[in-house]
Amino acid sequence: MKFDTPATTNPIDRLKVVGKPIHRIDGELKTTGRAMYAYEWHDPSMKYAYGYPVGAAIAKGRINSMDVTEAKKAPGVISVVTTLDVGKLEKGEYNTANLFGGDEVQHYHQAIAVVVAETFEQARSAASLIKVDYTEEKGAFDLSAEKGAAKKPDDSQKPDTAVGDFDKAFSAAQITLDQTYKTPDQSHAMMEPHASIAAWHDGELTIWTSSQMIDWWRSDLATTLGVDKEKIHLMSPFIGGGFGGKLFLRADALLAALGAKEAGRPVKLALPRPMIMNNTTHRPATIQRIRIGAGPDGKITAIGHESWSGDLPGGVPETAVNQTRLLYAGANRQTSMRLATLNLPEGNAMRAPGEAPGLMALEIAIDEMAEKVGMDPIEFRIVNDTQVDPENPERPFSHRDLIGCLKLGAEKFGWSNRPKVASKKERNWLIGMGVAAAFRDNLVLPSAARVKLGRDGIITVETDMTDIGTGSYTIIAQTAAEMMGVTVDKVAVQLGDSRFPISAGSGGQFGANSSTSGVYAACIKLREAIAQKLGFNSEDAVFEDGAVKSGNRTVPLAEAAGAEGLVGEDTMEWGDLTKTHQQSTFGAHFVEVGVDAATGETRIRRMLAVCAAGRILNPITARSQVIGAMTMGAGGALSEELAVDTSRGFFVNHDLAGYEVPVHADIPHQDVIFLDETDPMSSPMKAKGVGELGLCGVSAAIANAIYNATGVRVRDYPMTLDKIISGLPEVA
CATH class of the missing domain: 3.30.365.10 (Aldehyde oxidase/xanthine dehydrogenase, molybdopterin binding domain)
Structure with missing residues (x-):
C-alpha cells in the first residue's frame, strides 16, 4: 500500500481500541521475569560458552603484535580470536567506526580480541593475560581545540541554508543577541548492556541480540562476516533500553559470532559497562553560536545558528541546527554545521539527535531575546510562530x-x-x-507486516518491529484489533525476528506511526481475503464483535478462517506528502x-x-x-x-x-x-x-x-x- 493522499475516514477512526489506555500486553512477561532479553535467552539443548571482549588501550595508532599464549593456556579457555587473526573486515552500511578486524586503532576501547571460555569468569581472567604491542599516534580529542579546523560536511548532509540577507538584517536590527552555548558528550546509559548470543549450524548463524533495527543489523552483519544475508537469523524480541545506541550493529554481536564460529559452540557475550561507554556510540558534544535580531515589537527579523561537532573520519555532524530551520518565523535566516575530526568513540544517534542538543541552545537564546525585547517568554514565542516552513514559505x-x-x-x-x-x-x-x-x-519509513487469522479466531501479527520499552507490542495489538473488529486479548503479536516482514524498526520516533501503518496495510489485505472468501464486497464488509458482516449476513471470524486460516501481508510505503507539507x-x-x-x-x-x-x-x-x-x-x-x-x-x-x-x-x-x-x-x-x-x-x-x-x-x-x-x- 502506498500512502500518497491524505487519510480519510477509515476503520481506525472508530477508536474502539486504538486511542484507549490499555496496559502493556507484554507487561506480565516483564514483571514476572519471563520475558527473555538477549543475554538471558536459553535453550536447554545448547551448551553455551562465554565470550569476554578486549578493548584497545590507546585511542589512535596501530597494533604491532598480540601475544595470546598465556590466555590460551588459562583454565577453561576454548579459543581466542584477535583483530589481527581476522584481518581487515568490510564495514557495514550503517557503521562509521571499525567494529573489529585489522591493525588500525581508531578509538579507545575499540574491540581487538574476544576470549571464549567455559565460564564468564574464566573468559574475563584470560582476557587480562593478552599482551598487546602498540604504536601510538597523536590524536585529536578536544572539540574546542579543533573547532578552527572543522570542515563543511558534504552537501548530502545539507550543512548550510540561507534565506534573505542575514548579515544585513542582523546589523540593522534594533535589538540583537549573539551568544555561544555548549553541550557535552552524552551516553545512552541504557539499563540493558549490549549483549548477544551466537550459534552456528551448517554454515548458518542464529543470533539473539539487543537491536532496535533488525534488518539493518542483519544486513551489516552479513556484510562484515562475508556471508549470505539469508543465512543469518537474528532475533531481538525484548530490549532493555536503546535510545539510539542500538540502532546500528555493535561489536558484541560481531564478537559473539566470530567467537562461536572459532569455538564451535554457542557463545554468550555482553559488553562490560565501561566498554559500552567507550566502544559504542554516544551523543557528540556541540558548540553553538546563535544570533537573533528583532524589532521592538518582538518579531524576529534575523536568525542565525552555527553548530560545531566532532566525529571519527567519515562521520556525520550532530545536526543541532535542524529545529532552527523550522521553528520560528523570520525573513532573514542562516544555519550552518561544521565537523571536526576527533579520535573519540563514534558520535551518532541518541534520542532526538539534532533537535535535543539544538534546542538546549536555541530555547535559552529565545528566552534571552524575549528579555531583551521586554516580552514574556511565551508571548515572544507566540509572536514568532509560523504556519509555513520559514525557509520555503510555499510549503505549509x-x-x-x-x-x-x-x-x-x-x-x-x-x-x-x-x-x-x-x-x-x-x-x-x-x-x-x-x-x-x-x-x-x-519521520516515517516503509514498514511491513503479516497478519494471520486462525481457525480459533485469533489474529496473529508478525513483523520484525522491535519494542525497546516503548509499547510496540501493545499499540500493534490495538491496531490489529481495531482493524479486524476484535478485542486486544484476541490478538497475538510476535516481534523482533528477521523471519518476519521488514518493519521500520525503533528509532527517530518513527517506529509507532510507521509500524502500525504497516499493520494497517496488512489488515486491509486480510480483510479483503476474508471478504473474498465469503463472497462479500470488501468495501461494504464491517468487522466488529469478532465477526464480519455484510447486509443481513454475519459470519464469525473463526468460521471465516476455515481449517487453513487466512493471511494478509503488505508494506506501507510513502508518497510525496512530506514534500508538499512540512x-x-x-x-x-x-x-x-x-x-x-x-x-x-x-x-x-x-x-x-x-x-x-x-x-x-x-x-x-x-x-x-x-x-x-x-x-x-x-x-x-x-x-x-x-x-x-x-x-x-x-x-x-x-x-x-x-x-x-x-x-x-x-x-x-x-x-x-x-x-x-x-x-x-x-x-x-x-x-x-x-x-x-x-x-x-x-x-x-x-x-x-x-x-x-x-x-x-x-x-x-x-x-x-x-x-x-x-x-x-x-x-x-
Missing part, C-alpha cells in the same frame, strides 16, 4: 499547534504566578519557572526549580509537558515515553556529561557511578497533556511520534527556570552548582 505545515501547547501549558502550570527574576525565596531555596518550546520532525510535532515544556541559596544546588520541583503529536495511539504508553524523556532532559540539564581525558582520548566516567543519570528522588512530579488532534497527512493512523518530542526543549526549560530563580544565566551544560554558585544574587 500539515498541522501545527505550538501556540495551543504554550497557552494550555501556561494555564495549567500557573505561569501567571511566575516570579520576577531572583525575587522569590522559600526558606533556603530560590524559586523560578522556565518554559521552552518542543519540536521534532515527523510534518512535525510540537510541544511546550514547563519546569519549576528550587536553587539552594547557599550551595547553588538545583532541585526540580515540578514539570509539565504539553504535546501536539497527532493521534495518540495509547495514552498510557505515550505518557510513559514522555515522562521518561522529561527525566532524560533533566539529566542532560543538570548532571550528564561524558568527561573527556583530552590527553589520552577516552571518556573517564565510563560507568553508572561516574556518569550520573537522574533517579526517582530527582524527579518529584511530572504531568503530561496531549492535545486532541489528528494529522491526516501523516499516515492512515493520523498519528505521529512522541517519544523524542518529550525530550526536546526540557533541558532549556530547566536552564530558563534556574535563571528565573537566580539571575544566573548558564550557557554551558550540564548546569552544575559550580557554574551557578558564584553568581547567586544578594537575596541569597
Whole structure:
C-alpha cells in the first residue's frame, strides 16, 4: 500500500481500541521475569560458552603484535580470536567506526580480541593475560581545540541554508543577541548492556541480540562476516533500553559470532559497562553560536545558528541546527554545521539527535531575546510562530499547534504566578519557572507486516518491529484489533525476528506511526481475503464483535478462517506528502526549580509537558515515553556529561557511578497533556511520534527556570552548582 493522499475516514477512526489506555500486553512477561532479553535467552539443548571482549588501550595508532599464549593456556579457555587473526573486515552500511578486524586503532576501547571460555569468569581472567604491542599516534580529542579546523560536511548532509540577507538584517536590527552555548558528550546509559548470543549450524548463524533495527543489523552483519544475508537469523524480541545506541550493529554481536564460529559452540557475550561507554556510540558534544535580531515589537527579523561537532573520519555532524530551520518565523535566516575530526568513540544517534542538543541552545537564546525585547517568554514565542516552513514559505505545515501547547501549558502550570527574576525565596531555596518550546520532525519509513487469522479466531501479527520499552507490542495489538473488529486479548503479536516482514524498526520516533501503518496495510489485505472468501464486497464488509458482516449476513471470524486460516501481508510505503507539507510535532515544556541559596544546588520541583503529536495511539504508553524523556532532559540539564581525558582520548566516567543519570528522588512530579488532534497527512493512523518530542526543549526549560530563580544565566551544560554558585544574587 502506498500512502500518497491524505487519510480519510477509515476503520481506525472508530477508536474502539486504538486511542484507549490499555496496559502493556507484554507487561506480565516483564514483571514476572519471563520475558527473555538477549543475554538471558536459553535453550536447554545448547551448551553455551562465554565470550569476554578486549578493548584497545590507546585511542589512535596501530597494533604491532598480540601475544595470546598465556590466555590460551588459562583454565577453561576454548579459543581466542584477535583483530589481527581476522584481518581487515568490510564495514557495514550503517557503521562509521571499525567494529573489529585489522591493525588500525581508531578509538579507545575499540574491540581487538574476544576470549571464549567455559565460564564468564574464566573468559574475563584470560582476557587480562593478552599482551598487546602498540604504536601510538597523536590524536585529536578536544572539540574546542579543533573547532578552527572543522570542515563543511558534504552537501548530502545539507550543512548550510540561507534565506534573505542575514548579515544585513542582523546589523540593522534594533535589538540583537549573539551568544555561544555548549553541550557535552552524552551516553545512552541504557539499563540493558549490549549483549548477544551466537550459534552456528551448517554454515548458518542464529543470533539473539539487543537491536532496535533488525534488518539493518542483519544486513551489516552479513556484510562484515562475508556471508549470505539469508543465512543469518537474528532475533531481538525484548530490549532493555536503546535510545539510539542500538540502532546500528555493535561489536558484541560481531564478537559473539566470530567467537562461536572459532569455538564451535554457542557463545554468550555482553559488553562490560565501561566498554559500552567507550566502544559504542554516544551523543557528540556541540558548540553553538546563535544570533537573533528583532524589532521592538518582538518579531524576529534575523536568525542565525552555527553548530560545531566532532566525529571519527567519515562521520556525520550532530545536526543541532535542524529545529532552527523550522521553528520560528523570520525573513532573514542562516544555519550552518561544521565537523571536526576527533579520535573519540563514534558520535551518532541518541534520542532526538539534532533537535535535543539544538534546542538546549536555541530555547535559552529565545528566552534571552524575549528579555531583551521586554516580552514574556511565551508571548515572544507566540509572536514568532509560523504556519509555513520559514525557509520555503510555499510549503505549509500539515498541522501545527505550538501556540495551543504554550497557552494550555501556561494555564495549567500557573505561569501567571511566575516570579520576577531572583525575587522569590522559600526558606533556603530560590524559586523560578522556565518554559521552552518542543519540536521534532515527523519521520516515517516503509514498514511491513503479516497478519494471520486462525481457525480459533485469533489474529496473529508478525513483523520484525522491535519494542525497546516503548509499547510496540501493545499499540500493534490495538491496531490489529481495531482493524479486524476484535478485542486486544484476541490478538497475538510476535516481534523482533528477521523471519518476519521488514518493519521500520525503533528509532527517530518513527517506529509507532510507521509500524502500525504497516499493520494497517496488512489488515486491509486480510480483510479483503476474508471478504473474498465469503463472497462479500470488501468495501461494504464491517468487522466488529469478532465477526464480519455484510447486509443481513454475519459470519464469525473463526468460521471465516476455515481449517487453513487466512493471511494478509503488505508494506506501507510513502508518497510525496512530506514534500508538499512540512510534518512535525510540537510541544511546550514547563519546569519549576528550587536553587539552594547557599550551595547553588538545583532541585526540580515540578514539570509539565504539553504535546501536539497527532493521534495518540495509547495514552498510557505515550505518557510513559514522555515522562521518561522529561527525566532524560533533566539529566542532560543538570548532571550528564561524558568527561573527556583530552590527553589520552577516552571518556573517564565510563560507568553508572561516574556518569550520573537522574533517579526517582530527582524527579518529584511530572504531568503530561496531549492535545486532541489528528494529522491526516501523516499516515492512515493520523498519528505521529512522541517519544523524542518529550525530550526536546526540557533541558532549556530547566536552564530558563534556574535563571528565573537566580539571575544566573548558564550557557554551558550540564548546569552544575559550580557554574551557578558564584553568581547567586544578594537575596541569597
